[in-house]
Each structure stands twice: as structure tokens, then as C-alpha cells.
Amino acid sequence: MKTITDIQNEIIENFELFDGDMESILFYLMDLGKKLPAMPEVHKTEDYLVKGCQSKVWLFPTFVDGKVCLEADSNTEITKGLVYLLVTIWGNQTPNDILNSELFFIEKIGMSHMIGSQRSNGFVSMIKQIKLYALAYKSTNN
Amino acid sequence: MAQKLDIISIRNQFPILHQEVNGKPLIYFDNAATTQKPQSVIDALVKYYSHDNANIHRAAHTLAARSTDMFEDTRKTIQTFINANEAEECIFTKGVTESINLVAQTWGRKFLNAGDEVIITTMEHHSNIVPWQMICEEKGAILKVIPINNAGELLMDEYDKMLSSKTKMVACVWVSNALGTINPVKEIIEKAHAVGAKVLLDGAQACSHLEVDVQDLNCDFLAISSHKLYGPTGVGVLYGKRELLEAMPPYQGGGEMIKEVSFDKTTYNEIPYKFEAGTPNIGDVIAFKYAIDFINEIGKENIAKHENELLKHCIDGLEQINKSPNHQIIQLIGTAKEKVSVQSFIINGMHHFDAGLMLDAKGIAVRTGHHCTQPLMNYLGVDGTIRASFSVYNTLAEVDVFLESVRKLVKR
Numbered sequence: 001m002k003t004i005t006d007i008q009n010e011i012i013e014n015f016e017l018f019d020g021d022m023e024s025i026l027f028y029l030m031d032l033g034k035k036l037p038a039m040p041e042v043h044k045t046e047d048y049l050v051k052g053c054q055s056k057v058w059l060f061p062t063f064v065d066g067k068v069c070l071e072a073d074s075n076t077e078i079t080k081g082l083v084y085l086l087v088t089i090w091g092n093q094t095p096n097d098i099l100n101s102e103l104f105f106i107e108k109i110g111m112s113h114m115i116g117s118q119r120s121n122g123f124v125s126m127i128k129q130i131k132l133y134a135l136a137y138k139s140t141n142n
Numbered sequence: 143m144a145q146k147l148d149i150i151s152i153r154n155q156f157p158i159l160h161q162e163v164n165g166k167p168l169i170y171f172d173n174a175a176t177t178q179k180p181q182s183v184i185d186a187l188v189k190y191y192s193h194d195n196a197n198i199h200r201a202a203h204t205l206a207a208r209s210t211d212m213f214e215d216t217r218k219t220i221q222t223f224i225n226a227n228e229a230e231e232c233i234f235t236k237g238v239t240e241s242i243n244l245v246a247q248t249w250g251r252k253f254l255n256a257g258d259e260v261i262i263t264t265m266e267h268h269s270n271i272v273p274w275q276m277i278c279e280e281k282g283a284i285l286k287v288i289p290i291n292n293a294g295e296l297l298m299d300e301y302d303k304m305l306s307s308k309t310k311m312v313a314c315v316w317v318s319n320a321l322g323t324i325n326p327v328k329e330i331i332e333k334a335h336a337v338g339a340k341v342l343l344d345g346a347q348a349c350s351h352l353e354v355d356v357q358d359l360n361c362d363f364l365a366i367s368s369h370k371l372y373g374p375t376g377v378g379v380l381y382g383k384r385e386l387l388e389a390m391p392p393y394q395g396g397g398e399m400i401k402e403v404s405f406d407k408t409t410y411n412e413i414p415y416k417f418e419a420g421t422p423n424i425g426d427v428i429a430f431k432y433a434i435d436f437i438n439e440i441g442k443e444n445i446a447k448h449e450n451e452l453l454k455h456c457i458d459g460l461e462q463i464n465k466s467p468n469h470q471i472i473q474l475i476g477t478a479k480e481k482v483s484v485q486s487f488i489i490n491g492m493h494h495f496d497a498g499l500m501l502d503a504k505g506i507a508v509r510t511g512h513h514c515t516q517p518l519m520n521y522l523g524v525d526g527t528i529r530a531s532f533s534v535y536n537t538l539a540e541v542d543v544f545l546e547s548v549r550k551l552v553k554r
């Protein structure tokens with residue numbers, strides 16, 4: 001099974017083809033967002049809404065066979081692409097692996113302006129939220 | 143009469159504009175959020191900290207005298223800029239937000255009572271909603287809201303109906319940050335005064351575009367931010383009529399605002415110092431003067447003429463995109479007859495956040511979101527807009543690049 005680092009490196013390799021051209025990167029992210037499996041509408045409730053000032057993210061986690069499974073969606077296409085990448089990286093990983101991992105792909109694909117102190121983006125809150133879920137699952141597993 | 147401006151030489155005074163963002167020349171259309179700063183303002187900051195830095199008003203040495211003179215010089219410049227009767231009626235604050243909070247917390251605390259009414263408008267920025275909500279809640283006063291029409295204009299008939307002897311304050315935005323609407327503030331003030339109410343104008347967006355004459359307007363308070371006037375961040379002004387400022391209790395306690403302090407009793411300083419507790423933002427206040435000088439040198443009328451040309455070009459271009467085959471894909475938000483150079487819009491089928499990032503990829507800075515006017519957005523039935531706002535250093539060629547980028551977004 002691929003590690004979190006392996007998956008991030010593969011993603012970075014794919015984005016290197018754009019040679020830093022931001023417009024192409026954003027179009028690619030929008031395309032990736034379309035690959036995100038549809039999230040059942042019943043899971044898109046206030047309880048699973050990760051609020052950003054502008055973009056919203058819904059996150060519905062489950063814990064199956066010691067691994068964190070992630071269902072997610074966003075109301076904006078570019079954020080949805082990032083959400084797809086995050087689900088690809090952290091989905092089906094153990095709580096420990098998630099908690100011990102570092103998300104270096106965001107900066108490497110040229111999207112560091114989407115994280116940091118920007119409160120406009122639900123993606124930032126999603127990263128924090130997944131770590132909180134991982135922590136909770138870890139403690140129930142012990 | 144307005145003159146044709148040499149925009150290239152104006153642009154050359156703004157070093158920040160000469161850079162690339164995402165490999166494209168920066169096009170800065172987020173001027174309603176904050177304007178860029180001319181070299182003269184930047185130089186004034188460097189000069190102050192390199193040569194003149196000292197705390198003001200109290201020391202007997204040369205540097206203190208110099209910095210005090212420069213600080214008070216800005217106050218006189220502001221007085222002239224807004225045509226206040228006296229410089230002492232201009233209080234330095236952190237910005238519009240603090241200016242409004244100051245009035246709500248001092249005037250409001252002293253003069254508002256249970257059952258009194260405060261009137262605001264649907265298009266207020268959060269900074270002219272929340273301070274009034276806070277003091278109304280504390281005092282048992284009632285907050286009333288003037289509705290708007292679909293173009294984003296106040297329904298003045300509804301305002302007329304709201305006014306009564308219970309009305310104590312009308313706190314109104316002069317120019318809407320989200321829509322660009324210029325409100326008929328002179329009429330609003332006259333009508334408020336007729337029932338004995340005071341009027342506070344949020345001048346954040348108005349003062350860089352419109353002539354300001356507080357005596358002619360006869361407003362009781364006017365709140366201004368320097369950073370929207372080509373000046374530094376963290377500085378603003380509260381203008382208030384002398385008799386009101388004198389009747390109001392102090393806002394914060396500390397140094398500067400006192401006359402005599404003993405453990406039994408403190409007497410307060412005269413205005414404006416009564417409201418300027420602590421060491422103020424001296425360097426930025428001093429540099430603020432150079433921003434006003436910049437505006438005065440070009441002339442408000444000339445600035446407005448140029449900005450209106452940019453706005454018209456933008457609106458015409460957006461309407462052009464709306465023609466076949468993109469039938470009505472763009473919805474203009476804010477179509478008031480009287481507007482400054484701000485245009486909000488949405489692209490049907492595209493979230494404003496995506497649009498903002500796509501435009502940023504082209505080097506174009508616009509603001510997306512609710513613009514700190516959530517009640518207005520709720521009223522309009524949108525969760526945010528794309529807002530392009532133009533300033534004196536923007537060009538028609540930049541608007542063309544922007545329109546071309548929007549056209550491509552729509553075609554996607």
C-alpha cells in the first residue's frame with residue numbers, strides 16, 4: 001500500500017507538468033474535483049459542514065477496519081479539486097499515519113496561498129477537522 | 143472643470159503596481175478594500191522613523207516638538223479636507239470601525255435610553271451594524287433598518303415612515319462598499335434633524351471619490367479611514383461637532399486624555415485629546431497628510447471623472463458579455479443611478495471564490511465574498527459577489543484585460 005508521502009509525491013509529479021502556470025493548475029484542480037465520488041445529500045448536513053468564509057466543505061468521516069474513510073464535497077470547484085487530493089492522500093489511512101503526516105503537497109503544487117491564515121477557505125478547516133477526527137478515532141481504538 | 147489626467151505619471155508614483163503576479167502584470171481592482179500608497183506616503187513613513195520619531199505633546203526636546211507639529215499638521219490638513227469648522231473636531235482613531243465604536247460606546251451610552259430608536263440601512267458594512275446592535279442591546283434601544291430596492295437604492299419613503307421622536311441616531315453608510323451606491327445623505331441628515339436625531343456617516347468609501355464638506359452636509363459625525371484614501375493602515379478620523387464631542391464621556395482612559403489625575407478624581411482633557419488616550423499611531427498619522435496632499439494635487443473632480451470612465455467601460459463590457467450566446471450569464475449586483483467606481487457581479491454557474499482565484503491567476507486582484515455585508519447579501523439572495531473597484535491609477539487597458547478574462551471564464 002502506498003504511503004501518504006508516496007501519494008503526495010505522485011501528485012506533485014503530475015502538477016510539475018504545468019511548470020507553475022497558475023491558470024492551468026486551477027483548471028486541472030477543477031477537473032480533479034469532478035472525480036470526487038458524489039457525496040450523498042443526506043450527509044451534507046450542518047453537522048458535517050466545515051465552514052470557510054467563502055468556500056464550504058462537507059466532510060463525512062467513518063472509521064472502518066482501523067482506517068479513516070472520508071466522504072467530502074465542496075461548493076466551489078477549485079476547493080473541490082483540493083478536497084479530492086486530500087481524500088486521495090488521507091483516505092483509507094490509519095489515524096496514526098494521518099496524525100504523523102505532513103501535508104507538503106499543497107505548497108509544492110503552488111497552492112500555499114490556499115492555506116496559512118486565509119480564513120476564506122473551508123479547505124484549511126477541513127485539514128484541521130480530519131486531524132481531529134483521526135485523534136478521536138485513535139483514542140477509541142486504544 | 144475636470145482635467146484629463148496623466149495616468150502613467152500617477153501610476154509611477156505607486157511602486158507596488160509595477161510587479162508581476164502569477165507571471166502577469168498586476169492589475170489591482172481591490173481598491174474598495176484598500177488603496178495602494180504613493181511613494182510620498184512611503185517616504186514620509188521612512189523619514190519619520192529615520193529622523194523625527196519621538197512621543198508627541200509632552201516632552202521638551204526638539205524631536206518631540208517636530209513630531210508633535212507634524213502630527214497636528216495632519217489634523218489641520220484633515221480639517222481642510224472635510225471642511226470641519228475646527229481642527230479639534232477631528233479625532234484620530236484606528237479607522238472607521240473604531241470611530242463608529244467610539245460614538246456608539248460614548249454618545250450611545252450617555253444619550254440612548256430604553257425604547258429609543260437607531261436607524262441604519264440594509265447596505266451597512268458590519269462595522270456600522272454590530273456596534274449599534276451592541277449598544278442597543280445594552281440600553282434596550284431598538285435598531286431599525288431602511289430597506290433597499292433591487293438596484294441597491296434606499297427606499298426613502300420607508301425611511302420617512304421610520305422617523306419619529308423616538309429616533310435618536312441615524313447611522314448611515316454614505317457610499318456602499320459592496321454596491322457602490324451613493325446614498326442621498328444630505329436628505330437623510332435633514333430629515334433626521336427634523337425629528338431631533340443625530341446622524342453618523344460611515345465615510346469609508348465616500349471620501350476617496352466625493353467632495354466632503356461636513357458643514358454643508360451638517361452631519362453630526364463622520365468616520366474616515368486613511369487606508370482607503372491612499373494613506374497608511376491603522377489610522378482613521380472621527381469628525382464630530384464640538385458640542386457633541388464635549389458632551390460625550392471619554393472612550394478609553396489613560397495618558398493624554400487627562401487634565402489632572404489623583405486617586406480621588408480625574409478631570410479630562412479638552413477635545414480632541416479627551417478621545418486620544420495613549421500614544422497614538424504617530425508615524426502613520428504623519429504620513430496620512432501626504433496621502434491627502436496626493437488627492438488634493440490631482441483634485442477630487444479629476445479623480446472622479448477618471449474613475450467614472452473606468453466604471454462605465456467595465457459595465458458596458460460586462461453587459462456586452464451578457465449578449466448572445468452567453469445570454470444573461472453575468473448578473474450585475476448594484477445598479478443604482480448614483481454610484482462610485484465599484485461594480486459587483488456574479489457569474490451564473492460559477493462560485494465567486496473560483497472566479498476570484500481564476501482572475502488572480504491572470505494577475506488580477508478583485509474582492510470576492512460577502513464584503514462584510516452579510517445582511518445585504520442575504521437580502522439580495524446571494525452568498526457573495528465578485529467586486530471590481532477602481533482607483534485613480536487604474537487604466538482602461540487594465541479594464542479591457544479584466545473583461546477579456548471574465549469573458550474567458552464565462553466561456554469555460
